[in-house]
Amino acid sequence: MSEAVQQLTGIGASPGIAIGRVHLLDRRRVKTPKMHIAPEAVDVEIARLDAAIKQSYEQLEGIKQRLREAHGEDHFRILEAHQLILKDEHLVDPAKRLIHEERINAEWALRRAVEDIKAIFDRIEDDYFRERRSDVDFVGDRILRNLLGEKVEALTPPPDAIVVAHDLSPADTAGFYRAAIAGIATDAGGLTSHSAIMARAFEIPAVVGLDHVTSLVATGDLIIVDGIRGEVLVSPPAEVVQDYRGRARRRVAIEQELLRNRELPAETPDEVRVRLLANVELLDEIPSALAHGAEGVGLYRTEYLFMNRTDLPREEEHLAHARAVLESLGGLPATFRTFDLGGDKAASIGAPTGEPNPALGLRSIRLCLRERGLFRTQLRGLLRASPAGKLRLMFPMVSGMGELRQAKGVLEEVKEELRREGHPFQEDIPVGIMVELPAAALTTDLLAREAEFFSIGTNDLIQFALGIDRVNEHVGYLYRPLHPGILRTVRFVIDAAHAAKRPVAMCGEMAGDPSFALVLLGLGLDELSMNPTAIPLVKSVIRSVTAKSARELALGVLDLPTPDEIEEAVAEVMDKHFSADMGSGKGSA
Numbered sequence: 243m244s245e246a247v248q249q250l251t252g253i254g255a256s257p258g259i260a261i262g263r264v265h266l267l268d269r270r271r272v273k274t275p276k277m278h279i280a281p282e283a284v285d286v287e288i289a290r291l292d293a294a295i296k297q298s299y300e301q302l303e304g305i306k307q308r309l310r311e312a313h314g315e316d317h318f319r320i321l322e323a324h325q326l327i328l329k330d331e332h333l334v335d336p337a338k339r340l341i342h343e344e345r346i347n348a349e350w351a352l353r354r355a356v357e358d359i360k361a362i363f364d365r366i367e368d369d370y371f372r373e374r375r376s377d378v379d380f381v382g383d384r385i386l387r388n389l390l391g392e393k394v395e396a397l398t399p400p401p402d403a404i405v406v407a408h409d410l411s412p413a414d415t416a417g418f419y420r421a422a423i424a425g426i427a428t429d430a431g432g433l434t435s436h437s438a439i440m441a442r443a444f445e446i447p448a449v450v451g452l453d454h455v456t457s458l459v460a461t462g463d464l465i466i467v468d469g470i471r472g473e474v475l476v477s478p479p480a481e482v483v484q485d486y487r488g489r490a491r492r493r494v495a496i497e498q499e500l501l502r503n504r505e506l507p508a509e510t511p512d513e514v515r516v517r518l519l520a521n522v523e524l525l526d527e528i529p530s531a532l533a534h535g536a537e538g539v540g541l542y543r544t545e546y547l548f549m550n551r552t553d554l555p556r557e558e559e560h561l562a563h564a565r566a567v568l569e570s571l572g573g574l575p576a577t578f579r580t581f582d583l584g585g586d587k588a589a590s591i592g593a594p595t596g597e598p599n600p601a602l603g604l605r606s607i608r609l610c611l612r613e614r615g616l617f618r619t620q621l622r623g624l625l626r627a628s629p630a631g632k633l634r635l636m637f638p639m640v641s642g643m644g645e646l647r648q649a650k651g652v653l654e655e656v657k658e659e660l661r662r663e664g665h666p667f668q669e670d671i672p673v674g675i676m677v678e679l680p681a682a683a684l685t686t687d688l689l690a691r692e693a694e695f696f697s698i699g700t701n702d703l704i705q706f707a708l709g710i711d712r713v714n715e716h717v718g719y720l721y722r723p724l725h726p727g728i729l730r731t732v733r734f735v736i737d738a739a740h741a742a743k744r745p746v747a748m749c750g751e752m753a754g755d756p757s758f759a760l761v762l763l764g765l766g767l768d769e770l771s772m773n774p775t776a777i778p779l780v781k782s783v784i785r786s787v788t789a790k791s792a793r794e795l796a797l798g799v800l801d802l803p804t805p806d807e808i809e810e811a812v813a814e815v816m817d818k819h820f821s822a823d824m825g826s827g828k829g830s831a
């Protein structure tokens with residue numbers, strides 16, 4: 243048992259506070275036995291490998307089966323993706339070749355094949371895809387344990403336990419949902435790691451990226467997971483526990499209170515209506531989004547369809563997926579962003595790799611316009627799904643009218659093709675763009691002639707406007723959404739779009755921060771799209787502040803010269819209205 247209290251800082255991946263006893267999951271690497279083998283043993287080793295792969299496949303099938311009984315079909319995709327990795331020739335063939343050519347045992351060959359794939363993922367600049375290496379790890383680990391005859395199934399943690407692990411596989415996390423655990427803390431992982439995505443979808447407080455929490459705790463230790471601040475406290479003294487219990491209780495009470503707002507409109511006392519929608523990566527997240535009062539999906543990150551796979555989604559898959567999204571929204575709008583793949587993440591579809599500046603490289607809409615087959619397949623699937631609900635299309639990273647016209651041109655060709663083939667689709671699907679590049683922001687008035695709506699993607703816009711690599715920790719301190727340059731850019735976009743009678747949304751993380759919501763309301767945004775759990779609080783901010791006073795605040799801060807001064811002015815107003823237990827208000831976006 244750890245004696246002294248230790249406070250660790252990681253990434254708050256799923257909000258909420260959990261206090262409980264540690265259930266340490268040993269997901270550490272099993273030792274790989276390494277042996278050279280006799281030529282006549284080659285076939286035996288290959289047969290062992292095949293058997294372990296088959297066994298791994300069946301285990302995942304079993305987990306899927308159990309989930310299906312408990313929760314319907316929604317949670318399968320990641321497990322299916324793991325099954326696909328098991329069949330992936332990039333893993334299986336090289337491992338067999340190594341057994342054959344280098345005369346090594348199956349375990350060693352497998353480990354080397356896994357390491358080679360991970361090395362490719364390591365070279366990928368993008369966070370999301372870099373994290374996918376852990377999926378290859380999980381699959382490799384499962385096969386290895388099966389080769390060694392070890393137990394693979396996750397131990398079921400007791401209810402209310404806090405699961406601490408180096409990293410968690412989606413299969414683990416899906417199982418925890420059933421086990422009703424209280425919280426999650428992991429060494430590895432980032433905001434877009436699967437454990438984070440699923441924890442958010444299942445509303446389990448989680449802190450990831452803690453680096454070494456597994457070496458500091460033992461099963462049974464008392465621990466606090468603060469998913470709001472991204473902190474973990476190991477063996478806290480009674481008074482700290484008391485304090486956190488108080489915070490947790492207040493948070494739950496406030497949350498429940500806030501959830502009463504669920505059916506109420508996000509409308510200010512002086513009757514200005516703002517629409518609050520959800521950012522969604524997986525179909526699984528939609529029920530939670532609706533439960534939090536989302537009025538639709540403002541950003542569907544379709545590139546998550548590429549999760550854990552090397553083949554491309556086929557048209558039928560796009561169709562089935564988009565249809566399921568639309569159906570689960572029951573008539574509320576779903577804004578599908580076309581693939582935002584880029585730089586090295588596009589390796590499997592033939593785009594250049596190893597670009598010096600992948601964020602500025604052949605990515606997103608540029609890549610789709612280059613890889614027309616990929617783009618057309620997605621558009622065909624999405625269009626064919628459109629009769630199932632209210633579908634909107636949004637193009638990412640558009641830099642100007644040329645790209646918008648080209649993208650719309652492809653869309654028109656696809657529509658014509660579908661008409662010829664007799665596939666029904668909705669003719670008047672709204673087509674909009676994300677404003678993520680300063681050039682797009684500054685030409686909003688021109689783009690508004692041909693884009694029907696705008697959605698400001700501040701995650702990238704801030705990166706490009708302030709010249710800060712959003713994944714570079716050395717310049718993270720400069721990433722300030724309330725920088726006057728950002729606020730002025732946002733205002734410019736809103737005013738220019740409104741002059742052309744085009745609605746403007748925001749779907750960057752900035753939109754989900756309650757204190758930013760005040761300013762954004764004041765600047766006149768029509769729609770805010772955010773992590774679904776942020777919706778009730780943002781709604782309560784909107785419902786309690788007049789649009790007039792928000793406008794005054796926004797106009798006032800636009801005159802302040804530094805982010806510090808702007809944050810201070812906003813915090814002053816926030817402190818008057820809202821409890822500190824509910825969220826950042828510190829500019830965490």
Ligand code: PEP
Binds near residue numbers: 541698700701749
């Ligand atoms: C953005 O850039 O703000 C955005 C919402 O897109 P992503 O975070 O997927 O780049």
Ligand code: MG
Binds near residue numbers: 678699701702
């Ligand atoms: Mg973006």
